[in-house]
Amino acid sequence: MKLPIIVLLLFCFLEPLYAKEQIIVNVLYLKIQQAERPTLSNLDPIPEDLGLKGAELGVKDNNTTGSFLGYKFDIDVKQFEEGDVEAAKLAIKESAANYVLLDMNAEQQLAVANDEQKLFFNVRSYDTSLRNEACRANLFHTLPSYAMRADAFMQFLIKKKWSNIHLLEGNSAEDAAFADALRHSAKKYQLKFKQDAKWLLDGDLRRQAAAEVSLLTQKFGDYDVLFVADEWNDFARYIRYNTWKPRPIFGGDGLQSLAWSSVFEQWGATQLQSRFKSVAERRMQNEDYAAWIALRAIDEANVKTKFGDVTSQRAYLLNDAELAGFKGRPLSFRTWNGQLRHPIGLAHQSAVVAMAPLEGFLHQRNELDGLGYDKPESTCKAFEE
Numbered sequence: 001m002k003l004p005i006i007v008l009l010l011f012c013f014l015e016p017l018y019a020k021e022q023i024i025v026n027v028l029y030l031k032i033q034q035a036e037r038p039t040l041s042n043l044d045p046i047p048e049d050l051g052l053k054g055a056e057l058g059v060k061d062n063n064t065t066g067s068f069l070g071y072k073f074d075i076d077v078k079q080f081e082e083g084d085v086e087a088a089k090l091a092i093k094e095s096a097a098n099y100v101l102l103d104m105n106a107e108q109q110l111a112v113a114n115d116e117q118k119l120f121f122n123v124r125s126y127d128t129s130l131r132n133e134a135c136r137a138n139l140f141h142t143l144p145s146y147a148m149r150a151d152a153f154m155q156f157l158i159k160k161k162w163s164n165i166h167l168l169e170g171n172s173a174e175d176a177a178f179a180d181a182l183r184h185s186a187k188k189y190q191l192k193f194k195q196d197a198k199w200l201l202d203g204d205l206r207r208q209a210a211a212e213v214s215l216l217t218q219k220f221g222d223y224d225v226l227f228v229a230d231e232w233n234d235f236a237r238y239i240r241y242n243t244w245k246p247r248p249i250f251g252g253d254g255l256q257s258l259a260w261s262s263v264f265e266q267w268g269a270t271q272l273q274s275r276f277k278s279v280a281e282r283r284m285q286n287e288d289y290a291a292w293i294a295l296r297a298i299d300e301a302n303v304k305t306k307f308g309d310v311t312s313q314r315a316y317l318l319n320d321a322e323l324a325g326f327k328g329r330p331l332s333f334r335t336w337n338g339q340l341r342h343p344i345g346l347a348h349q350s351a352v353v354a355m356a357p358l359e360g361f362l363h364q365r366n367e368l369d370g371l372g373y374d375k376p377e378s379t380c381k382a383f384e385e
Contacts, residue, residue: 055294132380144342146180153185259344264345318335336375
């Protein structure tokens with residue numbers, strides 16, 4: 001008699017999730033092509049489906065659950081030429097989807113994320129201002145900010161007692177944004193860059209790296225760590241092993257601060273890596289992970305609110321809803337700016353060195369809030385309304 005009773009109880013619990021007809025959850029994925037940046041090497045081409053394959057896996061995972069509970073995710077992918085913001089706006093206006101994944105730069109996201117009846121998810125930009133003064137109440141961020149990545153580095157420095165640090169900044173807007181985040185983070189953790197220089201060499205480092213980099217870094221004197229703010233890994237790949245002093249390189253082609261890496265193996269991460277590779281036939285990258293976890297958040301919000309309206313789902317996500325992200329800690333959204341709390345991996349091409357927040361960096365609310373702008377530091381006002 002016990003088995004029929006259990007089955008009946010299970011049916012009573014799940015019955016509200018079922019509809020007479022299958023529930024369709026529509027998601028819109030918007031990608032605006034970004035200007036190609038000329039680099040010294042083409043060894044690391046950016047996959048054309050970067051981000052998209054993460055979303056595809058997210059839909060597939062959601063539909064595995066949905067096949068039992070009577071719902072199905074459909075994703076509509078729209079890709080636009082560089083700078084075509086108006087076409088993206090029109091796509092949002094014409095779409096019935098309540099959820100929009102934004103694969104575009106920060107300026108473009110601010111131009112299109114205006115429909116208060118939809119939830120938007122930033123899966124491309126690390127820009128700190130999107131989480132601060134330029135934040136939007138309906139814009140969530142599943143990619144970590146520059147500030148979060150920078151703070152992970154600083155915690156590691158303190159743990160290793162490496163305080164003599166130098167910074168070499170590249171010439172792109174992204175390099176400048178990350179360098180600013182590093183300076184802010186260093187000040188936050190009571191550190192300071194002893195040397196703060198711009199990358200000015202414009203020769204062909206494939207032939208001249210040994211001489212040029214050695215001469216440049218000789219001027220720095222002694223130091224514990226050289227930070228390289230080169231988000232495109234343009235010149236940074238030629239820095240390591242060519243410096244005057246044999247010292248660690250953080251950033252660029254050295255130790256990286258990442259939302260996700262193919263070398264993440266713990267906490268069931270290998271399972272996710274394997275599933276992604278079967279879908280994409282390549283390794284999972286930061287933007288793929290951001291798109292995947294965004295789809296998982298949308299799924300969680302729908303199931304837990306019994307497919308409630310956008311307002312109730314937003315409230316649910318901002319009420320410390322926990323997501324399983326294969327990173328050793330439950331992930332959740334910050335109530336003051338919509339940023340997903342992330343452990344940040346410090347890794348090189350072959351292994352994870354550490355996972356921040358590091359042991360000993362405590363917080364009164366959540367240790368993950370030690371990474372990036374905490375509530376008292378935040379200048380985001382939209383989430384206060």
